[in-house]
Amino acid sequence: MQIDEIVNTTIHKLSDSGWRKEKRDELYKEGAAAMRGFLQKDALAQLQEEAQAGFSKAYFNPQKHNIYLTSSDDTLPCDHIRNFQVCSSKGCICDDVIAKGSPLKQLYHHPLFKSALCDILEEEALYPYADNLSSVNIHYARKGEELGWHFDNSSFAVTLMITPASQGGAFEYVRDVRDADANEMGFERAQNIVSGKHPVEEMQMGAGDLLLFRGRNSLHRVTPVEDNSMRQLAVLAYNNAPDISLSKHAQKTFYGRIGTVR
């Protein structure tokens, strides 16, 4: 498939430096840059079919975690926001079960797409994970399933909405809650957000929309799906250095197994 058959390059001008700058500015200013109708119709239809077919291989491991994705600090009470437990119950399939020819993988590896991402994200180069599970994932959330409040470890995320939920399954976020590099944990605001006292932004995502998001310092979650629709979303994960694997502990937790290193 040509890149024009996957991406609507009439709207999303991947090779245009003006378009790249616009997205870079948007990401800097808003902490998120949404690209509506990113996928071409046929590529989206193919992806929806693949995601639906892949569901039988999905791994679900409902679990509790704190918003920092760390183990508890025993010097603080268990109801302190540092230790407060939220729930994540959505499942996923891994890179090794997604077909090589999938539009998703063609996009993930495409030099023009990667070079546009580098320009927008201000990275010199982007590399896949060294393990065979973590680069491209498809996430599934059915009725009652969710992704609890958290900060990402990585500095950016690239997600592609395959099928949104028709009720619930909303992506909510608040920017600049912590400063991870300065070790500023943002306890007070985080506490207010998690307890529902602080207003949050909601990012509406339609099928075929791409989202670039800086989740390291932005507290975010996906609310429980409320009806019998299934939210299906692809995560395209890159590193800014080669030969990095997801930790074995994280692989076991998120995927239920440990992959091989390519």
Ligand SMILES: O=C(O)CCC(=O)C(=O)O
């Ligand atoms: O499902 C989403 O929209 C967000 C996913 C996310 O935040 C994550 O995988 O860390």
Ligand SMILES: [Fe+2]
């Ligand atoms: Fe996240």
